[in-house]
Every structure is written in structure tokens, then in C-alpha cells.
Amino acid sequence: MKVYTKTGDQGKTSLLGGTRMLKSDLRIEAYGTVDELNSYLGLLRDQEVNVGLRSELIEVQNYLFVIGADLATDPSKTKVKKPPVTNVAVRELEVAIDRMDEELxxxxxxxxxxxxxxxxxxxVARTVCRRAERRVIALAQEEEVSEEVVIYLNRLSDYLFVLCRWMGLKLEIDEVPWVPR
Known part of the structure; x- marks a missing residue:
């Protein structure tokens, strides 16, 4: 199978279900930003300090693919087969946040x-997550978007903030306070 198809050479791409749309469409921007976030999660997973969290981070990455598939599906195509978006993943993030927070x-x-x-x-991953959340919320103002996607991205940014604090603790890095002038 070739990587290049040339079907996007004119600035359009296909959603799951076959709908063609411009690559500049808000839906494409939303799942593209989730894809960017997933790449940063891979970078975080590769950090030595996170060796004990690798399976947890892989789960987050897998779920971001579920979200990407959901966002990449035309809402009018109800028979497209894709993994379900559920609130179970949100609860898993909350458990992980609480676990790390106990040490902080x-x-x-x-x-x-x-x-x-x-x-x-x-x-950086946290701020990309916030941008993905903003893109998804903007999309939700125009088209149908699963509420669980918005909730997950919101909770994931919380998880990433706590993860940053936790990594700093493990690396014995002092947190630098913001001091307004």
C-alpha cells in the first residue's frame, strides 16, 4: 500500500464515511490538533522520568486515536464503524491525577x-491539549460533537498539568512561582 494517494493534492480530504471536505475545515483542524497532541504524548512517554507511566501514557494515546476517529467521522454517517467514546477514560484520568497529586x-x-x-x-503538551479543546468546542458550536470528547480533553489538560508537577518532583526540580510585577 502506498503512503501517498494524491487525493489530497487539491486541498481536500475524506472523513470516515467518505465525505470530502477542505483541509482547512474546523473539523479537520480539531482532529489534526488532537493528532498533534498525541505526538507530544509520545514525546512525554519517551522521557526517562516517565518510565513507570509508559503503559498509562500509551492508554492515553490510544484514547486520543478514538477521539480522532470520532472527530474524523461525518456526524450524518451513522453507520460508520468506530470505537466508542465513553466516560470510562475520563475516570481513568481522574484516578491517575489523584494518584500523582497525593505525592505533591x-x-x-x-x-x-x-x-x-x-x-x-x-x-507544551498541556497547551496543545487546551488548543485541541478550544478547536473541538468551536466545532461543537457548528456541528454535533460528543460531549465526552470535550470532557476528556479538559480532564487530560488537568492530568498533564499534574504530570508536569509530578515530573518536577521526581526530577527534584523546584517549581518557579509566577511573581506578578
Whole structure:
């Protein structure tokens, strides 16, 4: 099977179900941003500090593919076979957040991103997650979008923030407080 099909050479792509649309469409932007987020999750998974979280991060990446498939499906094509978007994945994130948070000192200030490349990668992933959430919400204002997708992306950004703090703790990096002038 060839990687290139040439069907997108004119600026259009196909959704699951066959609907053709411009690559600049908000739906394409939404699942493209989820794809970008998934790549950053791969980068986080590859960080040595996260060796014990690799299976958890792979689960998150797998679920982002589920979300991508959901977003890449024309809502009017009801017979397209795709994995279901459920709230079980949200609960799994909440359990992981609570587990990591138990090890962390309470937050007493806003934290500036950075301190170590692994932590910085995590904050980039978090901000891409927030952008994906904004794109999905914008899409939901125009077309049908699963509520669970929005909830998952919101919770995932929380997970990524806590993961950044947790990585900093494990790497013995001091959190730098935001000090307004």
C-alpha cells in the first residue's frame, strides 16, 4: 500500500464515511490538533522520568486515536464503524491525577512552565491539549460533537498539568512561582 494517494493534492480530504471536505475545515483542524497532541504524548512517554507511566501514557494515546476517529467521522454517517467514546477514560484520568497529586505538595502559587526539558515537553503538551479543546468546542458550536470528547480533553489538560508537577518532583526540580510585577 502506498503512503501517498494524491487525493489530497487539491486541498481536500475524506472523513470516515467518505465525505470530502477542505483541509482547512474546523473539523479537520480539531482532529489534526488532537493528532498533534498525541505526538507530544509520545514525546512525554519517551522521557526517562516517565518510565513507570509508559503503559498509562500509551492508554492515553490510544484514547486520543478514538477521539480522532470520532472527530474524523461525518456526524450524518451513522453507520460508520468506530470505537466508542465513553466516560470510562475520563475516570481513568481522574484516578491517575489523584494518584500523582497525593505525592505533591499543595499548590501555593501559579507555576511557571519549565525547569527541565521533560517538564517543558509536558507543558507544551498541556497547551496543545487546551488548543485541541478550544478547536473541538468551536466545532461543537457548528456541528454535533460528543460531549465526552470535550470532557476528556479538559480532564487530560488537568492530568498533564499534574504530570508536569509530578515530573518536577521526581526530577527534584523546584517549581518557579509566577511573581506578578
Amino acid at each position: 505538595p499543595p499548590m501555593k502559587f501559579f507555576v511557571l512552565p519549565g525547569g527541565h526539558p521533560s517538564v517543558s515537553f509536558g507543558h
